[in-house]
Amino acid sequence: MNSFYYILFLVYLVPTVMSVKEVTKENCEVCVTVLDKFVASLKSEDKADQKKVHSELMKFCKNLKKTENRFCYYVGGLEESATSILGEITKRVTWGVPSEKICQQLTRKDSQICELKYEKQIDLTKVNFKKLKVKDLKKILSDWEEQCKGCTEKSDFVSRIKELMPTYAPDAAKALKERDEL
Structure with missing residues (x-):
């Protein structure tokens, strides 16, 4: 009977654990970036x-927008979030766990977290x-609100856009002036 449970364990549980691959900034960019920014914004005390x-x-x-806001929605960082796994984040941040490892744990709870990608700029x-x-x-204007x-x-x-460039993208405005396009 014990061997039956052991085989059951191997068949169902091991593939689940093995399916979570190593999380890096490249394959889970939004999660790692948001957590890095958040930890950097915290005071040491x-x-x-x-x-x-x-x-x-x-x-x-x-204060987050777009994709980063969506990440917060998934983890429960917004009031309108349907679920919350903030405890997983807060525990590990207090322990000093790196962002990649936190994201790996979050991915086990909600696979959507590492599917978030930033829009191409x-x-x-x-x-x-x-x-x-x-x-x-229109997207450029929308990004500038x-x-x-x-x-x-x-x-x-x-x-x-060219009228607003000196305000929102001064480097780009300077480059366009050099090419006589502004």
Whole structure:
């Protein structure tokens, strides 16, 4: 009878444990990046208190946007989160566990965590705005939290972006001036 349980253990439990692969910044970029930023933002005296780490993580998550906000939703760092595995994070942060190992533990609880990826950023210093789609131009404005009211043509969006570039992307504006495109 004992051998039956042993075989059952090997058949069901071992593949589950083995299926979680090594987590790195490349294959779990959002989780590792967010946790690295969070741990760096903590004061050294706060890292020892699990309740303080929990409250600081909740505050930290309120200011995140897009993909990082989605990560906070998955782990329970937002008030509207359906589930919460913050205890897994706060415990390990107080123990000084590296972000990669924390993310590996979180992936065992929720496989979606390492599936999050950052959106590709458009390099404004090298881009030819005339070749971009209107959707991409709108995304640039959206990332800057700006709008283009009354813009109907692609050229309207390009003009608005070039107008706002010195404020939001000064290096890109400087590069465009050097090429006489601004």
